Amino acid sequence: MSADAVDNSKRRFLVSATTVVGAVGAGFVAVPFVKSWNPSARALAAGAPVLADISKLEEGQMITVEWRGKPVYVLKRTDDNMKDLASDVDMLADINSDMSKQPEYCKNVGRSYDKHTKVSVMEGVCTHLGCAPKYVPDLNNPYAGALGSDWKGGFFCPCHGSIYDLSGRVYKSMPAPTNLPVPPHVFKSDTVILIGQDGSNA
Numbered sequence: 001m002s003a004d005a006v007d008n009s010k011r012r013f014l015v016s017a018t019t020v021v022g023a024v025g026a027g028f029v030a031v032p033f034v035k036s037w038n039p040s041a042r043a044l045a046a047g048a049p050v051l052a053d054i055s056k057l058e059e060g061q062m063i064t065v066e067w068r069g070k071p072v073y074v075l076k077r078t079d080d081n082m083k084d085l086a087s088d089v090d091m092l093a094d095i096n097s098d099m100s101k102q103p104e105y106c107k108n109v110g111r112s113y114d115k116h117t118k119v120s121v122m123e124g125v126c127t128h129l130g131c132a133p134k135y136v137p138d139l140n141n142p143y144a145g146a147l148g149s150d151w152k153g154g155f156f157c158p159c160h161g162s163i164y165d166l167s168g169r170v171y172k173s174m175p176a177p178t179n180l181p182v183p184p185h186v187f188k189s190d191t192v193i194l195i196g197q198d199g200s201n202a
């Protein structure tokens with residue numbers, strides 16, 4: 001099977017719905033969240049920007065929206081997460097995202113807007129062969145065995161084991177060569193993000 005075939009089959013399975021995943025309760029929680037404010041199927045196929053409502057997104061939770069046929073993760077991190085992201089960097093392959101894809105306004109530790117630093121928007125597409133990495137907020141999950149006992153949260157790709165931190169920065173010596181891409185996006189308000197279009201409210 002080609003890399004593209006792997007890529008597309010994973011995406012079809014994993015992007016079938018908009019979901020919220022969080023650290024609340026035991027293990028993984030998947031709850032239908034935003035029905036959709038999004039454009040028609042025709043416009044979506046053409047790559048139109050999509051809106052994400054994060055008004056109900058709590059710290060530690062993540063929603064997934066679909067843009068251009070890809071899953072896009074919108075994650076709200078905690079204050080502790082932000083401290084860890086700034087200090088736990090020795091294991092990262094591209095600490096400053098110099099080799100990775102993101103808009104200039106997100107080239108920082110959080111890979112996010114300064115005004116909304118806790119909210120990260122990143123493509124849920126592993127930079128190895130395109131599987132969708134799993135959000136792993138803590139060790140109370142099926143992938144704990146692949147992560148260290150000092151795990152501070154991040155993403156784990158179940159296809160070949162690539163590990164990313166909560167900013168989508170890949171660990172060293174992983175199959176994935178670069179960090180998860182950050183798509184263009186702009187905050188229309190404190191609770192609504194337009195994904196797929198650049199903005200100027202950094």
Ligand code: FES
Nearest residue numbers: 126128129157160
């Ligand atoms: S596709 Fe993610 S590690 Fe290979």
